[in-house]
Amino acid sequence: MRATGVSRARQTIVWWLALVLAACRPAEAAVPVTATPSATLPPVVVVVASDTPAAHTPTEPHPTATLTPGPSATVVTPSVTAAPPSATPLRPTPDAGAAGRRVRLPILMYHYVEPWPAGADVIRQGLTVKPEDFAAQMAYLHEHGYVTVSLYDLLEAVAQGTPLPEKAVALTFDDGYRTLLDYAVPVLQPYGYTGTVFVITQFMDEARPEYLTWAQAEALYAQGWKIEPHTKTHDNLKGRGRDFQLYQMLGSAQTVEAHIGAMPRFLAYPSGQYDALSVELAAEMNLWGAVTTVSGRNHTWAGRYEWTRVRVNGDDLLQDFINGLEGGA
Numbered sequence: 234m235r236a237t238g239v240s241r242a243r244q245t246i247v248w249w250l251a252l253v254l255a256a257c258r259p260a261e262a263a264v265p266v267t268a269t270p271s272a273t274l275p276p277v278v279v280v281v282a283s284d285t286p287a288a289h290t291p292t293e294p295h296p297t298a299t300l301t302p303g304p305s306a307t308v309v310t311p312s313v314t315a316a317p318p319s320a321t322p323l324r325p326t327p328d329a330g331a332a333g334r335r336v337r338l339p340i341l342m343y344h345y346v347e348p349w350p351a352g353a354d355v356i357r358q359g360l361t362v363k364p365e366d367f368a369a370q371m372a373y374l375h376e377h378g379y380v381t382v383s384l385y386d387l388l389e390a391v392a393q394g395t396p397l398p399e400k401a402v403a404l405t406f407d408d409g410y411r412t413l414l415d416y417a418v419p420v421l422q423p424y425g426y427t428g429t430v431f432v433i434t435q436f437m438d439e440a441r442p443e444y445l446t447w448a449q450a451e452a453l454y455a456q457g458w459k460i461e462p463h464t465k466t467h468d469n470l471k472g473r474g475r476d477f478q479l480y481q482m483l484g485s486a487q488t489v490e491a492h493i494g495a496m497p498r499f500l501a502y503p504s505g506q507y508d509a510l511s512v513e514l515a516a517e518m519n520l521w522g523a524v525t526t527v528s529g530r531n532h533t534w535a536g537r538y539e540w541t542r543v544r545v546n547g548d549d550l551l552q553d554f555i556n557g558l559e560g561g562a
């Protein structure tokens with residue numbers, strides 16, 4: 234399995250580089266990325282030197298930090314094998330009713346679930362739901378008959394009208410903090426609840442201790458969680474050039490794919506910052522949807538790259554949580 238993973242990582246990296254190179258050529262900038270879906274990847278053979286950042290056009294400046302290739306980049310070699318078929322199912326085709334359909338589903342947005350650190354400022358406190366509060370929130374969900382569903386379930390609901398459970402909720406955890414394993418997962422497991430972790434892939438490649446390791450993320454995926462990209466370095470996408478946004482979005486998606494063995498299909502925009510180009514790229518790279526930090530509970534097919542969420546704040550009372558869950562629009 235390890236050898237397969239490495240060769241797949243090589244394939245995905247080389248494919249990504251080919252895309253970036255293609256995107257850098259103005260004459261081909263309009264070629265949609267969707268021309269090469271992962272399930273039918275042609276065997277691309279590109280001889281790449283180890284200085285991969287040179288592949289970027291100099292007209293699109295990047296901060297040095299964001300261009301530092303992760304450890305996986307060091308495995309790039311000219312020997313490329315065909316990628317195995319992706320384990321991801323085909324995207325549900327929208328039916329005739331998709332254009333007019335609105336599906337209500339609270340997508341709860343969490344960041345940290347852990348005790349408030351000493352000296353935490355107001356922003357950090359707001360991002361940090363204390364373990365006892367999280368436990369009370371999940372107990373409320375359980376006692377009131379809620380079940381967790383994924384963004385894949387939501388996509389199917391908006392595309393084809395597939396019914397969601399009457400009381401459905403989606404749990405999302407941005408940034409992929411390691412304390413999730415200490416304070417959130419043990420609370421969720423007894424209820425059979427799972428969630429989506431939006432991971433910052435380069436931080437994981439760098440083995441930063443605050444973030445999940447890849448082994449931990451892979452284990453969560455094996456337990457039914459979803460691991461989806463939150464870009465490589467959490468830089469704002471809004472206002473940035475095509476090359477930078479593609480690098481952040483597709484690069485992180487392919488890193489996730491290399492680890493979990495399936496192309497992830499959803500993205501969370503870092504800090505909720507995105508623009509029309511981000512949405513365009515999300516469609517071109519064949520994402521199925523993306524979530525923002527805008528507040529809301531109703532979702533459409535047309536708006537699938539700008540799905541709204543319900544923020545759970547660290548200083549919320551249980552009643553605030555209930556209002557967010559059960560509120561209107």
Ligand SMILES: [Zn+2]
Pocket residue numbers: 407408463467503504
């Ligand atoms: Zn984030």
